[in-house]
Amino acid sequence: MIIINRLVKKAQEGDEKAFLKLFQQYQEDLYRIAYAYVKNQNDALDVIQEVAYRSFKKIDTLKNPEYFKTWLTKIAITCSIDLIRKNKKVIQLKPEYEEFFGSEDEDVSLSVTLQDLLDQLNEVEKSIVILRFYQDYSFKEIADFLDLPLGTAKSVLYRALHKLRKNFKEVRIGE
Amino acid sequence: MNNIKEEFKKIEIPNEINNRVSLGVHQAKSEKMKKKRTPKWLLGAVASVMILGTGFTFGGSYIAGAAETLFNQLFDSRQNFEEAHLEKDPEFYHLFDQSLALAEEVLTEEEFAAYIQLLKEQFEIQSEIRKENREPTGEEAARLHRIMELERSYESEFALKEAQQLASYSITTPTYLPEGYRQDNESFSIEKKGEEPVIELDFSNGEYKFSTDQLGIDKKHGLEEYTWKDAKESESYSLNGIEFFYVKTEENFTGMRVTLPEKGYKIIMSADNLSKKEMEKVLLSMVERQRNS
The missing domain is CATH 1.10.10.10 (Winged helix-like DNA-binding domain superfamily/Winged helix DNA-binding domain)
Structure with a gap:
């Protein structure tokens, strides 16, 4: 039976090859997410390198292999925002919680x-x-x-x- | 409908992405190697039943048909299983069914019963955890880890047979091993929908490891694409009329590739601590057996 948790397990034991196999499946989506924040290729590549670095370094903290993609997405968003803040001082806009537009219909x-x-x-x-x-x-x-x-x-x-x-x-x- | 996905797809992916990912991983790896490793029992203790890559098509329905019954016999009903594991992809069940059918064919009656018992226990623990929407306890994590180790010992009995059904080339194993080495594991993986499997064999002598990955000739291996690109030494040559490639990375990991276009496959070998000569001997023992057959 082919199961993703084998690859995650291998990666958690330090297997770089297994980790790359996993990461490759999501790297394009992650790059595009990073690009949406940093808006240029060089910074988006910096973010991807950082995501690969942080995720491989911390993969042994991932308890549920089925959340691997979600976990990577979270790291990508964090890294993108970190980079923006590092590059320039940004005043974060506080979401106005009371504001609500439209209906709750998700369509x-x-x-x-x-x-x-x-x-x-x-x-x-x-x-x-x-x-x-x-x-x-x-x-x-x-x-x-x-x-x-x-x-x-x-x-x-x-x-x-x-x-x-x-x-x-x-x-x-x-x- | 919305077009956000299409708009995102317009963001072009630069070729450099692979190198940057590789760099990030290398950097993390070198830092990790300096640190003490986390105890194994803490790692990967929670199993998931997610299948990596699907896209198998099953021409005949006999396996699916027969094993569908098997599956239902073993796990009450698919609906219960789906609810417990959130797994709805029909291809997952095809693959699972095929695995079960092969397990039954290859294992002895006692082994098969023990294997099924392990699967049942694994799924029961996982269902419980999911139902309660919580992390596993230390005891559960340790038990799951042990269960999966035991499952693997059975699965390795039929992994190659299973892989052979999905591969267009003949799967081979070494007849020569360097002194003190023995095989630890055999498995296969499929990365993307519709692709052929990569056959992975791991060997160790207790201290050092080496592995071989056999894959279709046109498929790029992660090591070729990333790690080997920046190798400090590399050499292409021919041995006994077979095309060889040898690399040594900055971290002193060695790699070797043997390519057999007429057979439609290549084998990628990586080793912690083997001489070039020994690596050649292992790979020659894998390919020459087939060439002579």
Whole structure:
């Protein structure tokens, strides 16, 4: 039986080859996530190198191999935000929790350009949009992942969509 | 529908990505090697039942059909299993069914019964943990670790047979081993949907290890793509009419590749502490047996 936990186990025992096999499966997604934050190739490559470094170094702390992808995604987002903060002083926008746009219906239709996504959203908004629409996480998973209350995760997402809406050709929320 | 996924796909992936990943891993590895290793029992104690790579197509239904019954006999019902393990991919069950059918064919009756008992125990512990949505206790983690070690000892009996069904080339094993070395493990893995398996054999003499990976001729191995690129020494040559490649990395790990285009495969070997001559002897014993057959 071919099971992923064998590779994780091998990697946890220090097997670089096994780790690379695992990492390779996700590296393109991770690169794109990093790029969404840092917005240039050189920094995104720096982030990927850092993600590979941190994840291999810490893989023995991963208790549930089935969360390997989620775990890597989390490291990628942390590394991206660390790099942005290192490069320039950024005042983090506090999510306005009480703000809530649209309905709770998750069926969201929108058309958005990459540039909008990169330029219009703050870090928290970007994280939620990426996790919801690129990585297909549920709101519950996103809330756990980012350590936010469920309502906050939803409200931040809808605020992000609202921000983007100004430039969209088509935005339909809750249809 | 939304187009965010499509927009993300527009972010081009630079070729340099592989080198950067490799660099990060190397850096972590060299730092880790300086530190004491975490006790083994703490590591990887929790099993998951996720399959790595799918995409097998099963021409005949006899295995799936027969083993479907086997699966149901063994694990009550698939629905219960799905609920307990959150595994819904039908291909996972195909693969599982095939494994079970092979296990039954290869193992003795007693061995098969013991193997199934282990699987049942593993799944029961895992279901309990999942149901309660918690981390395993130390005792559970240790038991799961032991169960999986025992399972592997049975699975290695049929791993190569299972892999052979999925590979287009003939799987080979060495007839020569350097003094003091014995085989630790044999397994196979499939990285991406639709790809052929990589056959992995591990050997050790108690202190040092070496491994061989046999794979399709067109497939790139992680070592070739990353580690070997920056090797401090490398040499391509021919031995007994067979194409060889030898590398030595900065950390003094050695690697060797033998390529057999006419047979459609290559073997990648990596060793902690073997001479070039010994590595050649191991690989020649693997390929010449097949060439002469």
